[in-house]
Amino acid sequence: MIGIVIPAHNEECLLAPCLRAALTAARHPALLGEHVHVLVVLDACTDGSATVARGAGVETLAIDACNVGAARAAGASRMLEQGARWLAFSDADSRVAPDWLYAQQVLKADAVCGPVAVDDWSRHPARTLDAWRACYHDADGHRHVHGANLGVCACAYRRAGGFSTLACGEDVALVEMLRATGAVVAWSAAPRVVTSARLDARVRGGFGDTLAAWARDESQDEAQDGEAPAVAAPD
Numbered sequence: 001m002i003g004i005v006i007p008a009h010n011e012e013c014l015l016a017p018c019l020r021a022a023l024t025a026a027r028h029p030a031l032l033g034e035h036v037h038v039l040v041v042l043d044a045c046t047d048g049s050a051t052v053a054r055g056a057g058v059e060t061l062a063i064d065a066c067n068v069g070a071a072r073a074a075g076a077s078r079m080l081e082q083g084a085r086w087l088a089f090s091d092a093d094s095r096v097a098p099d100w101l102y103a104q105q106v107l108k109a110d111a112v113c114g115p116v117a118v119d120d121w122s123r124h125p126a127r128t129l130d131a132w133r134a135c136y137h138d139a140d141g142h143r144h145v146h147g148a149n150l151g152v153c154a155c156a157y158r159r160a161g162g163f164s165t166l167a168c169g170e171d172v173a174l175v176e177m178l179r180a181t182g183a184v185v186a187w188s189a190a191p192r193v194v195t196s197a198r199l200d201a202r203v204r205g206g207f208g209d210t211l212a213a214w215a216r217d218e219s220q221d222e223a224q225d226g227e228a229p230a231v232a233a234p235d
Contacts, residue, residue: 001035003075003079003086005089006039007068008042008049011045014092015092021095021096023057042063073170093198099192111178112188118197147171
């Protein structure tokens, strides 16, 4: 069995398309009918995320940690208890490709780190996209680690000790432990995930927070130059 773990903290607006994409990936014919179990870890949710998940027909696990590392760890433990041989992780503001799971499996590695593509840059100043293009390597051999696009076999996950209960960087810490314990890590651009470029980041220091910081830096630079900061048009 393959387990997909998706942590969510007040994600009712983005969770439905995330789950539709995950369920589509779970039915990919190249998986040859292997059972795929999708689990949403509801971490201190006070919105309608639970209703969205139930409406999609996926299992939920409620915790009250306000900690993405704890949420991923709890989800992984539940999947391992249910017999998962492979753990695939994404985020509630992301959408995996239909062949996402197969793309991880065909690499024959202990763990797979994939890139992310941003779905919409329109709310960000132009230089945020320029900064992204300058520093992001979306190709095989990259060294990016994203909890939104990560897969690991059960044996390697256990050997590495699992996710640490970190508020940020839990994905990087796990990959470091995987490498330290001898896991073969594939740095592949084949597993595709599209993620949100929203400005209301859920995790301090995480991906969304980094994009927001770049946007703030540009606005501050423009203000110092005597220009009005760029303001994105509302939806």
